[in-house]
Amino acid sequence: MRGLIEEDYTTQEGEFVINIGPQHPSTHGVLHLKVWLNGETIIKVQPHLGYIHRSIEKMSESLSYRNFIFATSRMDYLAAHINNEACALAVEKGLQIEAPPRARVVRTILAELTRLSSHQLWWASTGLDLGAVTPFFYAFREREAILDIMDETCGARLTQNFLVPGGLMADIHPNFQKRTKEVLKQIKENFKEYDELLTENVIFQNRTKNVGILNKQDALSFGVTGPTARASGLSCDIRKWAPYSAYSMVEFDEILDEGCDSYSRYMVRMKEMRQSVNIIEQLIDNIPEGDFQEKTKNVIKLPKGDFYQRVETPRGELGVYIVSDGASSPYRIKYRSPNFSNLSVLPELAKGCKIGDLVAIMSTIDLVIPDIDR
Amino acid sequence: MTNEELKTHLLSLIPQATFVETGEFLEIFIHSENILPLMKNLKDDEKTQFDYLFCLTCIDRISSFEVVYHLLSKNYKHILVVKSTISNIENPQTETVSHIWKTAEFHEREVYDLFGVKFINHPDLRRIFLEDDWKGFPLRKNYSDPNMIEL
Amino acid sequence: MNRIFLYSFTEMALYIHKLLENAITNTVLLQITELAIIGVTLLISLVILCFFLGWMERRVAAFMEIRLGPNRVGPQGTLQIVADTVKLLFKEGLTPNKSDKFLFNLAPFIVVTASMLAIAPLAFAKNFSIYDINIGVLYVSSVSSLSVLGILMAGWSSYNKYSLLGAMRSGAQIVSYELSVGLSLIAIVVLSGNVSLGEIINSQQNGWWIFKGHIPAIIAFVIFIIASTAEINRAPFDLAEADQELTGGYNTEYSGMKFAMFLLAEYINLFIVSAMAATLFLGGWMPFHIGDWESFNKIMDYIPSSIWFMGKTFIIIFIIMWFRWTFPRLRIDQLLNLEWKYLLPISMVNIIIVTLIAIMGWHF
Incomplete structure (x- = not known):
């Protein structure tokens, strides 16, 4: 039994322990937080993980280099394409090949579409967590359109599995460019609605401003990445630090904010959605002709050594660490998942807050639990 | 610092260390007993300033355990991979670095959970993913479970 | 008689009151009967009102949330809430x-x-x-x-x-x-x-x-x-x-x-x-x-x-x-x-x- 052997329910005078999760509406999955409360004020938070630990790392040790990629779609299921991209890039690094330009550009477009859809889901659930149900449906309107594009080109809406080492699994659908442009137009028009509905709402601003302050030193020390860290002024965008795929071909800004609170985390993500639209717009008309896949051997064998690939998922830095002993399946695989590190800062942020703030902090950190548990 | 400069700097700290430079990053191999002073130095030294530990994991090398630290300096943008070897496979233990980089606290708990490597002076060393009464350490190469299916 | 029911609740109440007055001579019994009638009427109308409010809330919410809301059970989904109540009852x-x-x-x-x-x-x-x-x-x-x-x-x-x-x-x-x-x-x-x-x-x-x-x-x-x-x-x-x-x-x-x-x-x-x-x-x-x-x-x-x-x-x-x-x-x-x-x-x-x-x- 989890948490029962080394059970810790010790409380001071006037305190009590409450278990938020594993089934709770605002933990977005099966995260279990043991919270020490004094009235409404949080004294201590202790996360309990592993409710959906599927040991993807152990499984991958017996899967081939072609197959282990698809297990990662189930980690951060909102950014399945980007997880796949990280693995494909890591294997390509080991093989010392590079995907053809067409594949690289399409990967980037799909990654940014993924980022948009992920941020839209985050926006929807942030509203929901703070008690505003309506934003949910507004965000899903555009998200559906993006998932339809994914469905058409990749054959799946959520777990795309569109990548193989060396490029794409298939060429893009003929409608891809046309539909993407339509969706971008729709999204750009609807950003205004997003702001009117939630960003400019006084209650929302009061709920998020000065809540969950994460300073730059802590962000760095806790290994916090992604928009959560960038809202604390910590530059950590892997797309800028170590460009991969087609990110060196496009111009975009790394969004930084010095606010350090939940509201600036919110604003960073809102601005990032606009940057994603910007990136796709630069690429969508410039998809190079040519092959979509580099020829690889049927059984891929990586040379002996370590290969590390970092990519930027909507939630932060994902690292794929492959240790190869020359066989056809990896000797050891480690996923450095962004949510795992981002979660570790939650107990610090939640200290002294109210229960309502805990919900606001969790939703602006944007945790995806399967990615934590792997 | 470039990899060469890093190498000379590190050699002045630990003369007996070995290096691998074939990969993407510079890798330094040390013995786990030397880990704490080296890590403190890497973090605090003005010349290196490795302030960001972006990955901490472990590899079961059958005859030993290898704890791998991926370090990055936000200031100088150089990356170093520290591989510390634990030769005692019966009761593997090493010093924690969780007070140097707080992110190590969770990552070390994960390594403890899946590899059984004990981190000395860790503030809260418990299983993180598996249940408290789980037998064995799944990511070790010799781990076997009656319910495991061979692929 | 139709006129009365159409135009004024007051006259309707008075009409019923007179009807009862003729039927029941005992004043205490009359009072109790009237109270019971009022109570039952109130309960029924409150339940109907709540059904309506429940339906209205869903439709208003749907209107705010760019979706349709319940529109299958009964005309315009008005009986949806009845179905839900039956579910809750069981x-x-x-x-x-x-x-x-x-x-x-x-x-x-x-x-x-x-x-x-x-x-x-x-x-x-x-x-x-x-x-x-x-x-x-x-x-x-x-x-x-x-x-x-x-x-x-x-x-x-x-x-x-x-x-x-x-x-x-x-x-x-x-x-x-x-x-x-x-x-x-x-x-x-x-x-x-x-x-x-x-x-x-x-x-x-x-x-x-x-x-x-x-x-x-x-x-x-x-x-x-x-x-x-x-x-x-x-x-x-x-x-x-x-x-x-x-x-x-x-x-x-x-x-x-x-x-x-x-x-x-x-x-x-x-x-x-x-x-x-x-x-x-x-x-x-x-x-x-x-x-x-x-x-x-x-x-x-x-x-x-x-x-x-x-x-x-x-x-x-x-x-x-x-x-x-x-x-x-x-x-x-x-x-x-x-x-x-x-x-x-x-x-x-x-x-x-x-x-x-x-x-x-x-x-x-």
């Missing part, structure tokens, strides 16, 4: 093992009873109310605050920390917002010089208080709407339930019909609050009149008084639903700050101004 009413079973089962009834009591002095149409008690305003405000007892009981007896937190929040919230509700009611009492709801409506014959009372009346109206939304635990003040924080708050452990009773009470409360706002500030069943535009006023008079009353009530209900579906929820300290630092001081100053207006006779 669900098992669970009682937690370690709960205080007596209080746990009693709580939903207290909540529903408290909200139904407050219906009594409301005038649904011209001269048509169950009991126009001469201290109507005081009666409503005191009875409606009884429901906090039921909520505290539910939270305490559930043996669940979420429920307890929800109940405590609700206690703090209702007790504080009661003050603002009371003060904004007093503003109208001062202006009209009456505590009887019938008299207050009559005093608005030449104009509704929201127009006659200048800006202070408008302020009182706005405060009343905000504070009473908080008092009936609706979003953005639904901290006692707070799905995303407390997984349902005080009604976490309730299921089946006992849960439905809380829902029923919520809708009855919503109706009462809106009806009170309509009665005090918008003239109740009084038609809309403009000064001496004789012909316009005549046309307005042709619209039955019950339609005036219901129309005003449902406009306010719509407004309350509107901000339920657009605003995020407040935090507990912000909620109490709003009351003690803003609404209460404003209402107090407002009362002084209103009193001044009433004494000097500045209102129309």
Whole structure:
């Protein structure tokens, strides 16, 4: 039994322990937080993980280099394409090949579409967590359109599995460019609605401003990445630090904010959605002709050594660490998942807050639990 | 610092260390007993300033355990991979670095959970993913479970 | 006879009264029979009203959320809520093992009873109310605050920390917002010089208080709407339930019909609050009149008084639903700050101004 052997329910005078999760509406999955409360004020938070630990790392040790990629779609299921991209890039690094330009550009477009859809889901659930149900449906309107594009080109809406080492699994659908442009137009028009509905709402601003302050030193020390860290002024965008795929071909800004609170985390993500639209717009008309896949051997064998690939998922830095002993399946695989590190800062942020703030902090950190548990 | 400069700097700290430079990053191999002073130095030294530990994991090398630290300096943008070897496979233990980089606290708990490597002076060393009464350490190469299916 | 039923609830009531008077000679028995008829009619109409409000809420929510809402069961989905009620009726009413079973089962009834009591002095149409008690305003405000007892009981007896937190929040919230509700009611009492709801409506014959009372009346109206939304635990003040924080708050452990009773009470409360706002500030069943535009006023008079009353009530209900579906929820300290630092001081100053207006006779 989890948490029962080394059970810790010790409380001071006037305190009590409450278990938020594993089934709770605002933990977005099966995260279990043991919270020490004094009235409404949080004294201590202790996360309990592993409710959906599927040991993807152990499984991958017996899967081939072609197959282990698809297990990662189930980690951060909102950014399945980007997880796949990280693995494909890591294997390509080991093989010392590079995907053809067409594949690289399409990967980037799909990654940014993924980022948009992920941020839209985050926006929807942030509203929901703070008690505003309506934003949910507004965000899903555009998200559906993006998932339809994914469905058409990749054959799946959520777990795309569109990548193989060396490029794409298939060429893009003929409608891809046309539909993407339509969706971008729709999204750009609807950003205004997003702001009117939630960003400019006084209650929302009061709920998020000065809540969950994460300073730059802590962000760095806790290994916090992604928009959560960038809202604390910590530059950590892997797309800028170590460009991969087609990110060196496009111009975009790394969004930084010095606010350090939940509201600036919110604003960073809102601005990032606009940057994603910007990136796709630069690429969508410039998809190079040519092959979509580099020829690889049927059984891929990586040379002996370590290969590390970092990519930027909507939630932060994902690292794929492959240790190869020359066989056809990896000797050891480690996923450095962004949510795992981002979660570790939650107990610090939640200290002294109210229960309502805990919900606001969790939703602006944007945790995806399967990615934590792997 | 470039990899060469890093190498000379590190050699002045630990003369007996070995290096691998074939990969993407510079890798330094040390013995786990030397880990704490080296890590403190890497973090605090003005010349290196490795302030960001972006990955901490472990590899079961059958005859030993290898704890791998991926370090990055936000200031100088150089990356170093520290591989510390634990030769005692019966009761593997090493010093924690969780007070140097707080992110190590969770990552070390994960390594403890899946590899059984004990981190000395860790503030809260418990299983993180598996249940408290789980037998064995799944990511070790010799781990076997009656319910495991061979692929 | 058709004429009577079409035009006036008062005449209909008198007709039934005469009918019964002829049939039953004993006055005590007559009284009891009439009470029973009123009770049953009230219950049936309240249930129908709640069905309608439930449907309306879903459709309003769907309208706000760019979707359709229930539209399959019955015409325009009106029978959806009936289907849901049947489902709730057949669900098992669970009682937690370690709960205080007596209080746990009693709580939903207290909540529903408290909200139904407050219906009594409301005038649904011209001269048509169950009991126009001469201290109507005081009666409503005191009875409606009884429901906090039921909520505290539910939270305490559930043996669940979420429920307890929800109940405590609700206690703090209702007790504080009661003050603002009371003060904004007093503003109208001062202006009209009456505590009887019938008299207050009559005093608005030449104009509704929201127009006659200048800006202070408008302020009182706005405060009343905000504070009473908080008092009936609706979003953005639904901290006692707070799905995303407390997984349902005080009604976490309730299921089946006992849960439905809380829902029923919520809708009855919503109706009462809106009806009170309509009665005090918008003239109740009084038609809309403009000064001496004789012909316009005549046309307005042709619209039955019950339609005036219901129309005003449902406009306010719509407004309350509107901000339920657009605003995020407040935090507990912000909620109490709003009351003690803003609404209460404003209402107090407002009362002084209103009193001044009433004494000097500045209102129309």
